[in-house]
Amino acid sequence: MGALVYIAKRFGLYLAVLFIGLSITFLLPRLMPINPVDGYIGQIQSRANGALSAEAIAELRDNLENLYGLKGNLFTQYVDYMKRIVFSFDFGPSFTYFPQPVSQMLMAALPWTLSLLLTATVIAWTLGNLVGLVAGYFHKKKAASILEFVGILLYPIPYYILAVTVLLLLAYVFPVFPLSATFPVGQMSWEKVGMIIYNSLLPGITLVLAGFGWNILSMKALAVATTEEPYVIYARLKGASNWTRMTRYVFRNALLPQVTALALSLGMVFNGALLTEMIFSYPGIGLVMRAAATGGDYNVLYGAITISIIAVATAGLVIDLLYPLLDPRIRHK
Amino acid sequence: MTIDSKEMDPVTLVETPQAAEPGLFQSFLWLINPRLAVGLTILTVMGLGSFILPLFAPADPSVQATYMRNLPASGAHWLGTNALGQDIFWFLVFAIRNSLMLGVLVAVGVTIVATTVGLSAGYIGGRFERLVMLIVDTFITIPLLPILIILGSLIRGNTSFFTVGFIIIIFGWAWDARTVRSMALSIREREFINMARFSGANTAQVIIREVFPYVMAYTLVGFINTILFAINLEATLAVIGLSKVEVPTLGSIIFWALNYNALFTGHFLWLVAPIIASVTLFLGLFLTSTGFNAAFAERRGVQ
């Protein structure tokens, strides 16, 4: 019973967050000092060198405003916007690649981002927690301080620095990987898949390194605290082995706050992934966004934000729903 | 066998040290631990250096073609010059200063907003709190980077450097607000508030004398973390070219270096110098932050 209430609450929160997030995305362009339509028309005009007539411009403006949903008062715009997004997932056409729909572009890029993100996060989280667990459980040994030091060293380094450093080290100093990667698209073959994996290693390594440090540090602190708990001490006095105590007692309990923390950090992890994509030219949403940003392709940008919000919120929801599986106190009454 | 009862008596087992009247220095002595010392040293050196040195700069480092391009490190140019004809060392110094300034300003802004929101949510509670926390949670979920990218592309160098900072404040207060609120909740429970009230002190006195020391610990640590966060974020934007990249910051150096293919042309120093500077700065901030944390935690444990 308690579990169902919990699920319902979390789901409700999820929907609320999505709703507010979408609304903010709706307001964003309308609060900007620069009207994207004007911006675009300005671009067209400078390219056409004044060859456009006033009527042509007016018609263009009209079309654009339709496309952007800028017609009518704010309220009708809002309702239309919500309807479009929720029911048909339509963000309008891209400008740079007119008339290709934005949703298509984003949907093509999304799997790349998600796979990179998921793999890297899972590895970083698992490895980091395991290392942190051992360092925390045996915190009196010297080796533990060394491991903690590694965490301290990695943690404050921001994504872009890590990315550039990894690039420097592994593509330049020790040219193991290519400086600029190419990712084959279209029909997949085993060879292509191999290439993809090979080229994904650099961005993957960067993401893993970035998340690794924090996981080590926080897990170590948690493990140290948990080892002092009465039930772990009692397990020792029962004669339970170090392995049993470390895994079934300390780890299973320290895991819970770590999972919660992971859920809260998803936004930042996503940021890091986007940035890494940009630096390594990895064909995910990040790269699409960057191209769109420099090209002034606003529909793509707004679509990308929406997808980002949905992705992060959904991942958070999934984690929230998994939590009762780990903590029986939530599951049963 | 003689028994010395002084040794026997459990009550006198631990001797209390004579408490001397603490001087001003002594009263802050508890703060110091190795991490904090190292962190503060790094920060002081970099901070003072980046603010004082520019007074001696021979030229405005952001102006291009001041010098010959791609000169190696020498006595005249400590880190050489880059492909744009700028002195790398001076550019870096100004960059550190600007990044730090931005970081501090944003941290101030974020702390003000987050503290206000968090404290009010924590104290007032009820539906107000739930509504506020919903908004906070939403802002936490919205990944900051895409928003910044959009804003960056819309603004694209049309506005001042500090607009970027302003935007970071608007979207970055959420995390700290959450922390402040949990802190406010635990303060609410604490006995000493009630005790102070019963003893007749008015609310302001209560806040200043009792709440503030407790809050100070978290605020200070959060403040430093936000500086880290803000510098990072601006640099992230700059690296992808969406901030005002003519202004020297840690991020913009990297942007220009990448843009001019410093890797391909073998122009190491251009790329490596800002990396080392950034890592050192962040290490300094991080050590200071955890140093304060450890010091405050120890103090609380003793109390």
Next chain:
Amino acid sequence: MISIKDLQVSYRLGTRTIHAVDGVTLNIPDGCIVGIAGESGCGKSTLMKAIYGDITSPMHLSRGSITYGLKSAQGRQVTAQNIREEWFKSISYVPQSSMNSLNPVIRIREQFIDFPGTDSNKKRVLERARAYMGKLGLPPEAMDSYPHQLSGGMRQRMMIGLATFFQPELIIADEPTTALDVVVQKDILMLLMELQEEMKNTILVVSHDMGVHYQVTHKMLIMYAGRVVEYGDTDSVFSNPQHPYTKMLIDSLPTIGDDSMRGLMASAAGASGDRAYRVEPILHEVKPGHFVAQAAAAPVAQSVGA
């Protein structure tokens, strides 16, 4: 059962060495419940740890010995060196009232089999455990639950069940009823007594609550400042306390015969008040089976060494 000779357990605090247990010589017989009383810091917990074999750095046995009249299941003599292997086999432990002694994320039945124990066939162990828990008055679902689903009293029964179900010959119970509510306390104590009568083993009960000792124990041991102050049959000690410290502990109880449990948290902590006692390590047999340490002629003033 246990023979302790001039035992000293010490640790370093800065430059000084503290003796948590300082010269205890004692023989604990088979087949009875022995209560250990004294205020916080008197060394009773440390003594129990020493007996259990759980002295780890920074503490160490600086002097003396403990000899056990125990044999392992394989017939090997149990000594202070190999006693760890006998944990929850021939010797076991009941922790302080167990709000927290059970792993909250694992079912209770798992916690019956996640340590070596005496039987490697886990299924068989569980079957026997279930039957046994039924005897202790626990419903069959209890073992399949998670700790937070049981009440405090039920949890403590579980701990006692865990500690007794392998039929150990020596059980150490460290403050087994503290933090339990008063009605439940009585239940737990009755349970302990019943079990001991059945199994005829030795139980050492540590408590600062004199009322607990009065109800449950056959023999009493009073400790102060790491040394034994008085030792004898419970009746004898309560009706005829020889040492002034013992007298003070007992005086803090409501009149004997008063059945109410209220106020039996006459915690000996602070009972000695402003007085310090000089305690000789040598015990004199004042009556058959009733030993007392030589008391100082008059209480020594507190201000020594300030």
